[in-house]
Amino acid sequence: MEHQSQSHLFADDAVEAIENIILTGEVAVPKDFGFFPTPGPVVDRLLEFAQLEKGMSALEPSAGRGAIASALAIAGLKVDCIELLSDNAKHLEQLPFRSVRCADFLSIEPEPIYDRIVMNPPFDKKRSDIYHVMHALKFLKSHGLLVAIMPTGVIFREDALSRDFRGIVSSRSGSIVNLPDASFKTSGTMVNTCVAIISA
Secondary structure, three states, X not given: OOOOOOOOOOOOOHHXXXXXXXXXXXXXXXXXXXOOOOOHHHHHHHHHHHOOOOOOEEEEOOOOOOHHHHHHHHXXXXXXXXXXXXXXXXXXXXXXXXXXXXXXXXXXXXXXXXXXXXXXXXXXXXXXXXXXXXXXXXXXXXXXXXXXXXXXXXXXXXXXXXXXXXXXXXXXXXXXXXOOOOOOHHHOOOXXXXXXXXXX
């Protein structure tokens, strides 16, 4: 008797897809450009880690609809926003930020002019969260501080990019702190997250 084998062909990187299933226990349909709004309790944690002072300059490099940037402005910081999606950028332009730029953050030439960078980079494939955070570090002033949400895979993945990133965090006396499980459930993903805290 013949047995037919069954298989699934992944349209993209199978390792990435399987890792997300292991992390979350579910198969998730990705949103546009990995945009998942930052829930209020997560924003509160980011502000605690960021050690904010009124008058500081701040950048939100993937500002979405302004959840993080609005909290920074309320705390008295001068906030610049960068956002890839034009509908989101138009929404941000109605809010009281110093500037809003509709652009791909990774394409922008860095200037080290910010006291704080607080960010929720895209949760999509090809380790873009690491690339975004690495690029953002180049925008920090001396003694500045970056606080970034990242999927927890950055803690345990053994690919070269993840290992190099952990080395950079360690070399700058930074830390990576786990957030509670399902912190982004209200935003449409069960991917578990952490916060990377890195100084300039």
